[in-house]
Amino acid sequence: MRLRRTSASAAPPVRRSRHLQGRDDRGQANVLLIFGLTLALLALTLLFVRVGAANDSRSQTQTAADAAALAAASALQDSAAEDLLAGEYPMPWFDEEIAEARADEYARANGAVLTDIRASDNSMGRSGNIIRVEVRGALCQRELEEDGSRAWNDVVCDGSEEESETTVGNAAAIAIVEPPYECSRVDGRVSCGGNSPGDVDQARALIDVHLVDREGQFRFDPTIAYSGGAIVDCPSLGQLHPTMCAVHETLQEEFGGFYLTAGGRRNEPGSDHGQGMAVDYMMSGLGSTPTPEMHATAITVINWVIQNAQALGVKGLIYDHHIWNASRDAVGPWEQVRRFHQDSGNNTQDHVDHIHLAAGPGRML
Incomplete structure (x- = not known):
């Protein structure tokens, strides 16, 4: 009986394709690439958020500075209106206590803290009718206290904190109180255009208040005395x-x-x-x-x-x-x-x- 010998080509050995062997490595690389791109996009998103937040903070702080400057000037406007109604010409215009209190109130109402206020004019420092204020945004990065007393979302500063590099959002603004140039003193009373103001509102309407882009030429000097403002045409x-x-x-x-x-x-x-x-x-x-x-x-x-x-x-x-x-x-x-x-x-x-x-x-x- 003859045994039949099977040819080697009849049953070839099973071999793993080289193409299939490399497919797993490429898949891992794609996953890593996607993961890296995701992290990059996340970083860019965070950057844009931070830049946007910083711009919002600057805009908000500038708004607070404008409001504070106008408020300080308006406080002086109110005081001057009382003087006009009493038959006195307001001189000097600047009263630091009155102006500072009103400026601080409006700065805080707009999310900021008043840090400086000063007066100037173009009349050798005698009137102080131009008011400059400086504020800083009431947002800071001091929320991470070791004892956990402040949470992540508690970022409002009240102005009592020490100045630090983490404080953000400083801004300044300047406002002017325009004197009522048409007013003069006649027979012991202030007359404006031939008439004396009948009430505080009428007197206040004679005095214009608005923002300006520069301070006066001279710093206000509170030591200069005036007679009480006799204005005679x-x-x-x-x-x-x-x-x-x-x-x-x-x-x-x-x-x-x-x-x-x-x-x-x-x-x-x-x-x-x-x-x-x-x-x-x-x-x-x-x-x-x-x-x-x-x-x-x-x-x-x-x-x-x-x-x-x-x-x-x-x-x-x-x-x-x-x-x-x-x-x-x-x-x-x-x-x-x-x-x-x-x-x-x-x-x-x-x-x-x-x-x-x-x-x-x-x-x-």
């Missing part, structure tokens, strides 16, 4: 020479109510007053002596006039026993360029209680 001073009227109006703009009362043209032959080329600015009651503060204010005004005399057309000044004549005296500080005038023992005749200012053509009379 040119017609109330008689028929002034145009040059003298222009000087008077310029002084009103620069110094506001720096005097108690003013006298202009009068029947006085041989004097600049008789020609409407002189105004007396009372720095104290008739025949009395100015307070040290009012005297200092008088010197400030005089120094400014001397420095600008040529451009203004000022002829000269007399104050406190002394005289300065534009045609013969040097330009400089009052104490250095003044000359002795007289000492009769009468405070009015010696110009102790008032500044005599002459402006117009010709020499001073």
